[in-house]
Amino acid sequence: MNAGIEPGSGKLVDRAKAIILKPKEEWPKIEAETAGQGEILRSYVLPLAAIAPITTLIGGQIFGYGAFGFSYRPSLVGSIVTALVSYVLAIVSVYVLMFIADFLAPKFGGRSDRNSAFKLVAYGSTAAWLAGVFNLVPALSVFGLLGLYSIYLYYSGATPLMKVPQDKSVAYTAVTIVCAILLMIIVTPITAAITGLFGFGAMNIADRADGSGTITLPGGGEFDTSKVEEAAKRMEKVASGEIKPVATAELQELLPESIGPFERTGTRTLTMGQMGSGVEGEYKAGEQEFDLRINDMAGISGLAHLGAAMGVEQSEEDADGYERIGVVDGKWRTEKWDRRYGSGKYGIMIADRFQVEASGRVAGIEVLKGAVAEIDEDDLEDLVD
DSSP: OOOOOOOTTTTHHHHHHHHHHOHHHHHHHHHHOOOOOHHHIIIIIHHHHTTTHHHHHHHHHHHEEEEEEEEEOHHHHHHHHHHHHHHHHHHHHHOOOOHHHHHHHHGGGGGOOOOHHHHHHHHHHHHHHHHHGGGSSGGGGGGGGGGHHHHHHHHHHHHHHHHHOHHHHHHHHHHHHHHHHHHHOOSSSHHHHSSSSGGGGGGEEETTTOEEEEOTTHHHHETTTTHHHHHHHHHHHHHHHHHHHOOOOHTTTOOOOEETTTEEEEEEEEEBSSOOOOOOOEETTTTTEEEEEOOOOOOOTTTTHHHHHHOOOOOEETTTTEEEEEEEEEEEEEEEEEETTTTTEEEEETTTTTEEEEEEEEEEEHHHHHHHTTSSSSHHHHHTT
């Protein structure tokens, strides 16, 4: 039996590729390996968990942050401290989620096996860690959403590693997702990460005859675990190549030559293999300008609605502007406006995979909403029919 992954031998890359592209074939191999937590931590977790902190540090120093003519670069010392803290919390989170995965498995008909739970979290987090590479260029950080593919990896590994029955793996994965989200939202200090995540008994899980169910979340609201099952099926199609991103040439055809008084002055494209693609148009009218983007997030096809299913919403407003995130008319939307500089952004998610967003310095948020509305939703949906 294979003892594990030897650092520097190229096996780390092979394992990462295999777990991303062929998870159902790779999980049984992982289950049979004899490597302990320390070896997996040293040879796999530590290198991959460092990607996001390092790329964020480099990207912030080289490119800075901001838009619409206003930008800033964080101090080098502050960036280094932030990177170190983020790295430590990433490692701590692996252990916290390991305890959660191990604790929950028997409640869903699986087994309690600390080492297998560590494998599930360590290798299942591969997509989330690799997505950190997009932090190198802050403008591409939206593609960090591809890290949500890790949700499917947890789902596909629940049965081989934790012996959770297939008909219970949906609910098991859903609870793990909830815990992971709460971990990111609630936990900041390392001490809180270690001691504050074992009070999830407040979540009520109601099973259904088909093995799915609903989860009553702390603070109110319910989450239908069937949403995870739907997403998992679509992720299988992504992994097998049955679902592929739309070609950038087809997306670019949807960008109007002009929008009202605004003329298109340039375009950019981006492709990421089978994980996604995107196009961006630059529009100007006098001193006003905005960018209109269409991103096909094929790699997370079916997962985009999970935030909406959990009722995740956020709203902030003060004298300088506002920011709102939530669901409007059944669609996930983001809206932000800065009154000081007359700049903002507005975006929606279409068909659980297409992000259409406009951002720039214009007369008002209605200009950006109008730009997004110029992209015909039916035309987008026809591209994947």
